[in-house]
Amino acid sequence: MIVPKILLSAEAFDAAREEELLLAGRTDVGALVAFTGLARDEDGALSALELEHYPGMAESELSAIAQEALSRWPLQGLTVIHRFGLVRPGEKIVLVLAAARHRAEAFAAAQFLMDYLKTRAPFWKKERRADGRAGEWVAAKERDEAAAAAWELRVSRAKSPR
Amino acid sequence: MKALYFASIRERVGRGEEEIAPPESVSTVAELIAWLAAKDEAYAHAFSNRKTIRAAIDKRHARLDSPISSAREIAFFPPMTGG
Numbered sequence: 001m002i003v004p005k006i007l008l009s010a011e012a013f014d015a016a017r018e019e020e021l022l023l024a025g026r027t028d029v030g031a032l033v034a035f036t037g038l039a040r041d042e043d044g045a046l047s048a049l050e051l052e053h054y055p056g057m058a059e060s061e062l063s064a065i066a067q068e069a070l071s072r073w074p075l076q077g078l079t080v081i082h083r084f085g086l087v088r089p090g091e092k093i094v095l096v097l098a099a100a101r102h103r104a105e106a107f108a109a110a111q112f113l114m115d116y117l118k119t120r121a122p123f124w125k126k127e128r129r130a131d132g133r134a135g136e137w138v139a140a141k142e143r144d145e146a147a148a149a150a151w152e153l154r155v156s157r158a159k160s161p162r
Numbered sequence: 163m164k165a166l167y168f169a170s171i172r173e174r175v176g177r178g179e180e181e182i183a184p185p186e187s188v189s190t191v192a193e194l195i196a197w198l199a200a201k202d203e204a205y206a207h208a209f210s211n212r213k214t215i216r217a218a219i220d221k222r223h224a225r226l227d228s229p230i231s232s233a234r235e236i237a238f239f240p241p242m243t244g245g
Contacts (some may be wrong), residue, residue, distance in 0.1 A: 054237060122244070158203030
């Protein structure tokens with residue numbers, strides 16, 4: 001029975017340390033896939049991202065998504081960490097660690113986690129501009145919805161009789 | 163029941179949460195959105211684009227046709243942009 005580590009953090013987190021924690025004392029893990037999402041600034045216009053979240057629901061949705069991943073793949077460890085509050089360019093926003101015996105399920109679970117997190121976890125990003133002007137809310141992308149929907153399709157195909 | 167607003171909807175409404183008391187004829191999420199949008203211009207603006215409004219009942223994702231009769235807390239927000 002794998003208990004995923006789910007963490008919301010107002011502070012920066014140490015991704016390497018999280019890997020060490022996940023693997024500590026383990027000799028049965030053959031594959032670890034780590035995804036890190038960072039606050040990105042393309043042209044110096046951004047001073048920070050403000051990450052708003054829905055306390056309580058953010059944790060429960062991340063937990064639900066992690067449980068869904070555990071039900072789909074035989075994982076040996078799972079860590080999901082998400083920042084909230086002010087995140088500066090170059091800082092990490094999200095970390096997903098998926099450990100398994102083999103790489104295929106670790107890759108798939110990490111991608112599934114991120115695709116679902118993007119469209120189901122209640123977080124919203126607002127840009128804070130370097131020039132002091134009011135920043136915009138980051139718009140949701142249709143391709144994120146499509147990526148999450150594609151997993152639903154895979155399930156219904158797998159479950160429907162041929 | 164308690165209504166919560168997040169992100170752009172929170173900004174347009176002008177507050178993050180409030181107690182609301184819709185009439186009994188308001189029975190679904192969609193009907194509650196219509197009722198809220200009729201309150202004043204700020205609410206009308208916040209709920210103007212119905213396609214981009216997401217809702218949660220008691221911290222679980224809800225649909226436009228979800229019943230609200232047993233809800234203690236209803237949240238409204240735009241599509242999520244975390245990760």
